[in-house]
Amino acid sequence: MIYWNSVGDFLAMGGYGVYVWGSFGVTALVMAVEPILVVRQRKNTIARLKRQLRAEERAATRSTTA
Amino acid sequence: MTDRFNLYRFASPATFYPLAGRMIPWFVVAAVIFGAAGLWFGMLVAPTDFQQGEGYRIIFIHVPASWMSMFIYLVMAFWAAIGLAFNTRLSGMMTQALAPTGALMAFLSLWTGALWGKPMWGAWWVWDARLTSELILLFLYIGYLALTAAIDDTRRADKAGALLLLVGVVNIPIIYFSVKWWNTLHQGSSVNFAKSSMAVTMLWGMLLMALCFWMYSIAVALARVRTIMLERERNTDWARAELAGEKAVGEQSS
Numbered sequence: 001m002i003y004w005n006s007v008g009d010f011l012a013m014g015g016y017g018v019y020v021w022g023s024f025g026v027t028a029l030v031m032a033v034e035p036i037l038v039v040r041q042r043k044n045t046i047a048r049l050k051r052q053l054r055a056e057e058r059a060a061t062r063s064t065t066a
Numbered sequence: 067m068t069d070r071f072n073l074y075r076f077a078s079p080a081t082f083y084p085l086a087g088r089m090i091p092w093f094v095v096a097a098v099i100f101g102a103a104g105l106w107f108g109m110l111v112a113p114t115d116f117q118q119g120e121g122y123r124i125i126f127i128h129v130p131a132s133w134m135s136m137f138i139y140l141v142m143a144f145w146a147a148i149g150l151a152f153n154t155r156l157s158g159m160m161t162q163a164l165a166p167t168g169a170l171m172a173f174l175s176l177w178t179g180a181l182w183g184k185p186m187w188g189a190w191w192v193w194d195a196r197l198t199s200e201l202i203l204l205f206l207y208i209g210y211l212a213l214t215a216a217i218d219d220t221r222r223a224d225k226a227g228a229l230l231l232l233v234g235v236v237n238i239p240i241i242y243f244s245v246k247w248w249n250t251l252h253q254g255s256s257v258n259f260a261k262s263s264m265a266v267t268m269l270w271g272m273l274l275m276a277l278c279f280w281m282y283s284i285a286v287a288l289a290r291v292r293t294i295m296l297e298r299e300r301n302t303d304w305a306r307a308e309l310a311g312e313k314a315v316g317e318q319s320s
Binding site for chain 1: 124297
């Protein structure tokens with residue numbers, strides 16, 4: 001069922017190894033990095049918005065007590 | 067209160083936000099399963115191509131990436147039209163969330179195309195109708211992102227971005243039909259619904275990889291749109307409630 005005779009054959013890709021693995025490698029890299037960036041940006045945004053919210057709340061209590 | 071299913075309800079960020087959050091894990095799981103199955107068929111089971119040898123296997127990412135780059139643009143143009151016509155808040159958030167993924171898909175299409183073109187045509191790049199119009203698509207994505215980033219007012223940025231998207235949509239049929247309209251080095255479409263030119267396992271590999279790219283794009287775009295929603299809706303009650311429930315980085319849980 002599996003087309004290849006050996007791991008070496010599979011990696012060589014009939015002489016097209018550089019092109020095939022160059023394509024798959026960069027695609028895998030992009031698809032690994034993009035989600036990491038999305039998650040990181042989400043964390044940063046949430047942290048910043050929470051800081052702003054707390055600052056607003058502090059300002060609000062100060063103005064009511066003063 | 068009405069029991070009738072109301073589609074407009076989901077166009078409201080307050081209902082879309084939690085719904086998107088619940089859907090993301092399912093799309094991630096689907097992307098991994100389709101990706102594993104697609105790689106199995108495409109890289110391990112499918113036979114060699116009698117003309118292109120093993121080099122043809124680039125097709126399993128080149129075609130899905132190219133399809134996604136065009137389809138994501140169409141979805142963005144659809145949201146842009148809705149936004150301009152009905153002034154909906156969700157539209158600008160959707161296009162903003164989709165654009166980076168669309169740009170990456172266009173880049174992957176060009177990158178894998180170059181790595182395929184070199185051994186088959188002897189050139190990384192040729193100024194051919196298919197390749198040039200796909201490059202213009204990448205520039206449209208970058209142009210949209212740069213334009214909307216340059217305008218501080220969100221509503222105006224959305225409007226300008228939507229206009230750019232609608233003008234640029236003419237490029238999509240040009241990409242799609244370029245192999246028919248002009249003499250080109252690029253091969254014709256591999257999937258033909260009347261008579262496919264591919265072996266069954268190759269076709270399966272490609273369709274499964276296409277599904278994987280779909281699921282991936284949806285998951286990433288949904289995750290990104292949730293962040294954009296929180297940011298833009300930060301002064302509403304629902305966003306404040308969501309923010310209160312989120313644990314910030316380095317914060318003690320209480």
